[in-house]
Amino acid sequence: MMNIKNLNFAVVGSGSIGLRHTKNLKHLGATKISVFDPDKKRKPFIEELGFNFVTNFEDLRDQNIDIALICTPPNLHLYYLDKLISFNAHVFIEKPLSHSYEQAKKLYKRIKNYPKFITIGFNWRFHESMVKVKELLNNGYIGKPLIGIFESGQYLANWRPTTDYRKGYFAKKETGGGIISDGCHEIDIATWLLGSPSSIISIKSKVSDLEIETEDTAIILLETESNKLIEIHLNAVEKDYARNSKIIGEKGTITWDFLTGVKISSDEMNETYKLTPDTNDMYVDELHNFINNVIKSKRPSISYERGLEIQKLIYSAHKSAEKGKKIFI
Structure with a gap:
């Protein structure tokens, strides 16, 4: 049976929210996490947690990613979502969905039948x-x-x-x-x-x-x-x-x-x-909820469509x- 320890995670972006999610994944029991960030200065923070850090996004392609978290500035959300779809991964996107409604709407036309789950980080x-x-x-x-x-x-x-x-x-x-x-x-x-x-x-x-x-x-x-x-x-x-x-x-x-x-x-x-x-509890709970959605093959309540509405x-x-x-x- 699938469980969190068997899942391969990728965190795209290691700023404050990316680091928070990485720590929370570890807290939830994840053991296979790769973090991408082009900024090498973030490497010590990730390696201190015991996880893999890469500065080349394509290095993630060989990791057989099950769930990816996009934690970059909003203008890069759809860019990385488009790439992660080619990995056939489930994707968690930090809010908002994008910086552009037109771009988000355009991408939706291509991915509305995507078989994996996409959710948005409305943690409140x-x-x-x-x-x-x-x-x-x-x-x-x-x-x-x-x-x-x-x-x-x-x-x-x-x-x-x-x-x-x-x-x-x-x-x-x-x-x-x-x-x-x-x-x-x-x-x-x-x-x-x-x-x-x-x-x-x-x-x-x-x-x-x-x-x-x-x-x-x-x-x-x-x-x-x-x-x-x-x-x-x-x-x-x-x-x-x-x-x-x-x-x-x-x-x-x-x-x-x-x-x-x-x-x-x-x-x-x-x-x-x-x-x-504790403020962090809601961040833990939203990840736990999405991971359970993936494990149980249950569509998340906060979907790409909801992100597009917002x-x-x-x-x-x-x-x-x-x-x-x-x-x-």
Whole structure:
């Protein structure tokens, strides 16, 4: 029977998220991991974990890769996905799917019948407190949801203290940077909880003195196909980390905060759930989930198609902000 120790893994990109995933694969029991990065400076970090490090991507071709993880800047995601498809591997792609909706749509036409699984790293779906929010909604404790408000804020220069934010992908348009693309977790979570949007209005701006060429702030308004309203606030300027949401229903309200947990106040119940697990747990859980999908031949719930939907919303948010008008999805 297939198990994780028998699987060959490839991690493409060994920056902060690539290193995190490599460590988590080891934690889950993976023993056969090869990491590719053209930057030789990353080699000691990988070899310290006891795994193979290569600077030539084609060296992975002989490894009989079962599952590959793409952990590069967004503008390289589809480039490496195209190559990994020729390996006949299952592929995990860090969010967002790409820096380009048009390129993602074009590639989909070629790979929609690809027999192996492709998933996107929307890890917040696996956070214990967000799972609780989904459960409370599904159980109808606040009745019909009407309004959702989602917020994420963190000062860009503090995201990765050991790296220069000015050299990271966020700072540049060509690499798929900016808060709308980087903040697509909120877009995914909001529409996962409340449904697909029919229209979008957004504004974006660079309001800080951060040395970047992309937007650091955005406000996105969505109207769903079932007439729910969603408000998303994203910024890379807030000194105190903030990540929270509120869902208002006919019978009550669910509030969520990454730092404190979940609270529900409704006609049926008033409860507080102090769910504040280690941040890394959701990254472990998303990998564990995908690996189980592969082992059990079960299609992942977060597919390439879902990644393409979110990519379209990212594109539409930019388009709305640039044209100053509502965009119908």
